Amino acid sequence: MFNDIGPLELVALVVLAVLVFGPDKLPKVIQDVTRTIRKIREFSDSAKQDIRQELGPEFKDFEFEDLNPKTFIRKQMENDELGLKELRNGFDLKKEMAEVTDAVHGRDTDSSASTSSTPSSDSGRGRVDMSKKPETPAAEDRPPFDADAT
DSSP states (O other), X not given: OOTTOXXXXXXXXXXXXXXXXXXXXXXXXXXXXXXXXXXXXXXXXHHHHHHHHHHOGGGTTOOGGGGSHHHHHHHHHHOOTTOHHHHHHHOOHHHHHXXXXXXXXXXXXXXXXXXXTSGGGGSSXXXXXXXXXXXXXXXXXXXXXXXXXX
16 A cells, blocks of 8 residues: 555654654554544445445456556457457568658658669658758748748
8 A cells, every 4th residue: 555655754754643643642543544444445345345246247257456447458458359469569660660751752662672772872862861950041031821820
């Protein structure tokens, strides 16, 4: 329950509790807090039992932790009935991105593999040099105006 509280933080909480409640009232406060936590747990367990009884025997393996979206998605991704592992393993991001950039630049994916082997063919044909800085526009050139942006 308190997995993320370190020892220094725990000592600070104890000192703060002693200062706020005093050493004489502190045991009574601790008993009241533990009693309240115990009652909340009992209420939660009885509510879970009531829900399981109302759902019937079809949902005997139902877990309330499955209602958490992260847990539900994790279980579904681990489930191999949908064939998601084959999809994940068959997806090559570099190849897909290369195909997209070739399509954007208007190149064929088959011809780009054959022409990229020769170094002289890289100099022309719409190749973008990423090391260059963008050119500064001339003084008479106006930037594009977007009426929706203003």
